[in-house]
Amino acid sequence: MMKMVMMAAVFYGVVVQAANADPLDAYVAWSRGELKAAGLTRKMTDDGSVYWSGGRSEGKTLVLLHGVNDQAGTWAAVVPALSRDYRLIIPDLAGHGESEPKTGPITYELMLQRLHSILEHESVGKATIVGNSMGGWLAMLYALKHPEKVERLVLEDSSGMAWDMTGVPLVPTNREEADRMMRAVHGPETKTSDEVLDALLKRKNTPLSRFDLADVMQHFVDARLADLKVPVSLIWGHDDGILPLAYAKKLHERIPGSTLSIIDGAAHIPHRQQPVKFVQCLKATC
Numbered sequence: 001m002m003k004m005v006m007m008a009a010v011f012y013g014v015v016v017q018a019a020n021a022d023p024l025d026a027y028v029a030w031s032r033g034e035l036k037a038a039g040l041t042r043k044m045t046d047d048g049s050v051y052w053s054g055g056r057s058e059g060k061t062l063v064l065l066h067g068v069n070d071q072a073g074t075w076a077a078v079v080p081a082l083s084r085d086y087r088l089i090i091p092d093l094a095g096h097g098e099s100e101p102k103t104g105p106i107t108y109e110l111m112l113q114r115l116h117s118i119l120e121h122e123s124v125g126k127a128t129i130v131g132n133s134m135g136g137w138l139a140m141l142y143a144l145k146h147p148e149k150v151e152r153l154v155l156e157d158s159s160g161m162a163w164d165m166t167g168v169p170l171v172p173t174n175r176e177e178a179d180r181m182m183r184a185v186h187g188p189e190t191k192t193s194d195e196v197l198d199a200l201l202k203r204k205n206t207p208l209s210r211f212d213l214a215d216v217m218q219h220f221v222d223a224r225l226a227d228l229k230v231p232v233s234l235i236w237g238h239d240d241g242i243l244p245l246a247y248a249k250k251l252h253e254r255i256p257g258s259t260l261s262i263i264d265g266a267a268h269i270p271h272r273q274q275p276v277k278f279v280q281c282l283k284a285t286c
Helices: 023-037 079-083 108-121 134-145 175-186 194-202 213-217 245-254 275-285
Strands: 006-011 014-019 041-044 050-055 060-065 086-091 127-132 150-156 232-237 259-263
Touching (some): 023 041, 079 086, 086 108, 108 134, 150 275, 245 259, 259 275
Parallel strands (some): 060 086, 060 127, 127 150
Antiparallel strands (some): 006 014
């Protein structure tokens, strides 16, 4: 009988143990299990959009949007605290996680349409939309298109501007580049195992690879920030190596009336890296 090899890897601050398993897949499975354990329910719309909902039925609604190549389980660390005070809706964005389409191009219009269908399916009136990275970009686009549906935007290390970034390789081709990307995302002191780096390098048909550059470029929002008609709060990781503090401060200056909270000890994904501090910042704005 084939010997069972146990792999243990620290990924996103979680020790993942799996038998002959890809550590990234193991993390995804673990994180989605945590959503279920926190009392959320997995649902699906007619167009194949998968999302999780739960929390206080009479509370304010928070819609949590993940970044590119991520999925709803990314919010697992903050769900228990948030579900006590808010109604939560957490989608797998179109082409991500378990949501359709599984193949073919992913466009911003498609993601907006599928997000809208989820909120309509849940009969959401107005919601606070919290978006990390690309999720923040999508949140701004949604607020510009459907301002009547948005009570507040919370932009967590949000992309969407045509400003120079750090040049960190988002599609690494070797271990050195993969390690550099992980340090930019998770902090300069991050030590990533070779197993995780190799798992990253093996991924070819990622959601990121299915975006068309022309579609991405036409959805930059830096020229439309003054058109946002809803309150905006920015939450940023102090050590973000993808979108550094200079980017955050420029975004803050360009959005009239916005607030900026900076979380020490966090990088590009504060809700995973400093969940307690993230929840504190979020509740202070909502």
